[in-house]
Amino acid sequence: MLLRRMLIMLGAVAVVVLALATYKGLQVQQFSAPQPPISVSAVRSVEVPWQSRLPAIGSLKAFQGVDLTVEASGTVEDVLFLSGEKVKQGQPLIQMDSDVESASLATAEAELALAQVEFQRGRSLVIRQSISKSEFDRLSSELQAATGKVAQLRALLAKKRIAAPFSGTIGIRQVDVGDFLSSGTTIATLQDLNTLFVDFFLPEQSAPLLAVGQKVRVSVAAFPGEYFEGDIAALNPKVEETTRNLQVRAVLPNPDGKLLPGMFANLEVLLPGDQERVVVPESAITYTLYGNSVYVISEWKDAEGQPSKNEDGKPRLVVERRFVETGERRDGQVVVLKGLQANEQVVTSGQLKLDNGSHVAIVPDQTMNKTDNQARLQ
Known part of the structure; x- marks a missing residue:
């Protein structure tokens, strides 16, 4: 009887030990199995001719612009212009009594x-x-x-007959027949819109890069996606003491009259000479307090230096986090000055899931495909 109980107890212990061993073996097998690759999107860095530009913001001003006023007081006898019309130099505008x-x-x-x-x-x-x-x-x-x-x-x-001092477009009239005008009263604004000035400021460090005649490219909110080209006409001979900025004036043809004085302008000064630069999408750069970096994709190699392959026979890909020095950014592209060579494959999405040496698989970038489709539809 006692022997029988001991055998039952030993059998139960053996079953428990076997179950624990099986569970432990399954755990070891699970953790030792290769992890699935992390899905990322990638592009190759390219080397392209890159023209350096100096970005700035400014305001448009008329080549000639004035608020017409009366010098001698008197009563308006006749208004000889229509609001918004184009007038010639010397054309009479107001006749006073x-x-x-x-x-x-x-x-x-x-x-x-x-x-x-x-x-x-x-x-x-x-x-x-x-x-x-x-x-x-x-x-x-x-x-x-x-x-x-x-x-x-x-x-x-x-002085009782006010004429246009130059050709241009006259604004909305501010007086009517019968009004008594005292000296200095404004009757309308007159603007020459055939040519405009754009005034802007650049840091004093940019002064050696600037010269009269350099090209500028201007865009305004009223015409998105459209650019207007002009030339630098003058450089201020002094730097503003409060801001340490240099004032620059460019002249801008406006034959169609699209641009108006007072508009806010985004512009770029085009510096002479194109240089070959390595360029990647801005989404490939990870910005941190410790520096900017990219994840470069390469084939994993074993101890003998031979490329390793996945179960499907494709090369096993891993990422290397590499710190880079970046330069200008423009139109969704960024220049990489140091740390990256042309034709290297870099991750453009999925960086948050990565670490140095992570196993990855490249998938199409759905964001880029959506953007391309929208561009085609437009």
Whole structure:
């Protein structure tokens, strides 16, 4: 009886030990089995001609622009322009009441005619010594005074008729017939839109790279995706002390009149000379406080230096985290100055799941495919 119980107990212990051993074996087998590869997207770095550019922001200004004002006070008699129309240089715009000035001018011209007659008579008399030299001088002075008064009144009369100082597009009128205008009142704005200036600032470190005649490329929010080209026209001869920036002015043709003064402009100064640069998508760069890095994909090799393959016969791929020095970024691309060679395969998505030496599998980038499809539809 006792022997039977011992045998049952030993059998139960053997079953438990066997179960534990089987469970442990399964665990070891599970952890020792190769991990599935991490799916990532990748592209190859390329070496392309890269033109360096200096980005900046600025404002558009008219080549010639002025707010038209009146110099002499008076009442508006006639408005000779329509709001928004194009006007020529010298074209009359506003006629003010000038009856008083015209009457004064007529009186002054009559006095001038009398002074001229008396001056001519005095000249003949002084030759014959019929009048004194001082009397002749008085007649000459009266003639000069009358001449000056006529010129003064003619100038005042001319100020009653306001003309365009240059050709351009006139804005919305600010006055109406019958308005009394005091000196300095604005009647409208006049802008020459055929050519525009774009004023912008660049850091003082950029001064050696700038020169008059360099090309600039401008874009504005009103016309997304469209670029306007111009040339640097002037460099300010001093650096702003408060910002340490240098003011630059470029001239921009505007034959279609699309651009307007006051618009906010994004622009790039095109530096001369193209250089061969290694370029990758911006999504391939991982930015951290310790530096910028990329994950470079390569074939895993065994101890003998032979490439290893997966069960499906394809090369086993692993990643290497490599720190790089980056340069300019533009249109979704970034220049890699150091740490990467051309034609190396880099990860563009899935970096958060990776570590140095991780086993990966390359899959198509769905984001890029979606973007390409949208581009085709547009």
